[in-house]
Amino acid sequence: MHFETPLEFLESRTYDEINVGDSSSLIRTLRPEDVRLFALMSGDMNPALANAEFRHSGLFQDFIAHGMWTASLMSTTLGTQFPGPGTVLIESTVHFARPVTIGDTVTVTLTVKQKFDHNHHIILDCTCFNQDQLLVVSGSAEVLAPREKIRTKRTTMPEITISDKYARLQVLVKRAEGLAPIDMTVVHPCDRESLRGALLAAEANLIDPILIGPEQKIRAVAEEHGFDLGPHRIVNVKHSHEAAAMAVTLIRSHDAEALMKGSLHTDELMAEVIARSTGLRTERRISHVFLMDVPTYPRPVMITDAAVNILPTLQEKVDIIQNAIDLAHIIGTAEPKVAILSAVETVNPKIQSTLDAAALCKMADRGQIKGGLLDGPLAFDNAVSLVAAKTKGISSAVAGRADILVVPDLESGNMLAKQLEYLGNALSAGIVLGARVPIVLTSRADTAETRIASCVIAALIAHAAREKQAS
Structure with a gap:
């Protein structure tokens, strides 16, 4: 039987x-x-x-x-x-x-x-x-x-998620396979992680780093941690402020096509970047994007702006969204789904972010924002969960499927991104857009792996710019 x-x-x-x-x-x-x-x-x-x-x-x-x-x-x-x-x-x-x-x-x-x-x-x-x-x-x-x-x-077995950040990093690095390394100024790489990140990105053939900072200090860090500086160029300056100014100068003179922040304060670097006469401004508002690979979400997701614009206006949000959409196109998402976040998914005159979201969606309908599919306001749950969206009766091509999350302000965005990184084991890449060149803007606490991931994005952007100029 x-x-x-x-x-x-x-x-x-x-x-x-x-x-x-x-x-x-x-x-x-x-x-x-x-x-x-x-x-x-x-x-x-x-x-x-x-x-x-x-x-x-x-x-x-x-x-x-x-x-x-x-x-x-x-x-x-x-x-x-x-x-x-x-x-x-x-x-x-x-x-x-x-x-x-x-x-x-x-x-x-x-x-x-x-x-x-x-x-x-x-x-x-x-x-x-x-x-x-x-x-x-x-x-x-x-x-x-x-x-x-x-x-x-019979007991139902629990679902198990294996989160291998290193494996996900290798998948991201493969996006830049076959591309020539880009010249990148590395501003004040005077601690272990910022110097290691630049050197590992060089080993991965993503960048040719130009190390800018006090040479004696850079070499001391390399010697302490056993790093081989090899053939990499070092530009000797006295301090971090001078390093930031020199990095911007090299980019303006076309000696480099990307910039990476090292062990200095963001404000110190960005002050040189946004300087009106000597900086790297364009007609587009400068903004920041976190590109995150979260183990529990089925696709990479962008969070913007969580590092540069503190409380952006409606017009500034237009540029923030357009910057993110343009990046999505570069990394292979033809029509990114953009969720404009708030605390609720209905328009409330007492909550400014819901009014901005409604206006931004209508601006996209009128062609003032191009290349993406916008919806908002959306609360975070129904932006990333189809179940949550359906439970609340939201019928939307964006809800539950978002590729880009537009946050109301820097505080909410920064907290969201760091929660995903530190509590959700997300692989994070940080990049500043809207300047003449991509800027790898990572936290001083970020690991070398995060810096490598950010260099991949910078390399893709730089090569896209080359192709655009050639055409």
Whole structure:
């Protein structure tokens, strides 16, 4: 007899209920997260499973499962299905016939071969076939079968999210693959993270850094932390203020096409950037964008403006939104969905951000903001959650699917971005737009990984500018 287990319950078969020839099956499909989770739980980081050089060597032609992942399905079938709860595994043998690759569907079948009345042991033959009916694993198991009937409600397993910030960083870096490094002034890289970030971005062929600051101090940091400054150019200046001025001068003279903030205050750098006669202003309002990869959100999301404009006016918000839309186009989003945030999703004359949102949407309808799909006001929940939007009866192409989040002011935006980074393990890149060149504007507390991510965005913007000039 072939046994099927009810979906709602786990139910055992006692020794007396089981006959030779009885069987049961379990079906599972291998997902990428299964391989990663098994590796994390077991500590088995076998490069033959995870490293592309091994994976594509000809031995195994795709990303494969640990052998014991497949073998564990046999144990799962024994303990949850046949004989079921109360079963004790005594001994097992396993033979691996061929690898299981991502997307394979494995059917595990257990068949009773022998029974022993004196100790209630049962020997079962075990086979695992893939979707092509090819044997992947075979073996046997000797178990102590339950003596009493056990029937218990099946517990719903929790969802598990594996957040690998380094892996997400590599995906972002690949966006700039094949692009020539850009010349970037690095302003006052006089602490570990700002210098390390510039050097790692150089190693990734994203930038050719021009290190501007007190040379003795830069070299001391490099020596303390074992950094190789190699061939990178150092421009010696006395202090951070002079470093900021020199960086802007080099850009105005076309010796560099991007700028990165080091270990100095943002105000000190931006004062030189926005200086009317000597700075890097354009006709567009300068604004900041956080590009964030949040593990629990299905797409990268931009937050603007959370670093430059403190309490932007309606007209300033037009430029802030247009800057973000233009960046979205550069990174490959043809028509970004722009959610204009407030505390509520209805227009309230007492809440200025709702009035601004309504006006901005109408301005987009009239072509005053181009290239994106705008909606607002939207509260944060219905901007990023389809469930929340539907619960509140919001019918919108933007709600629940936002690519860009436009915040009412710097305070709310800065808190939102840092909550996602520090509590949500988001990978964050910060970039200033609307100036002559992209400006990597990170916090002094940001890691080198954040700085690298920001350099990727700067490189994409710089190359887009090159193409625009060439055309």
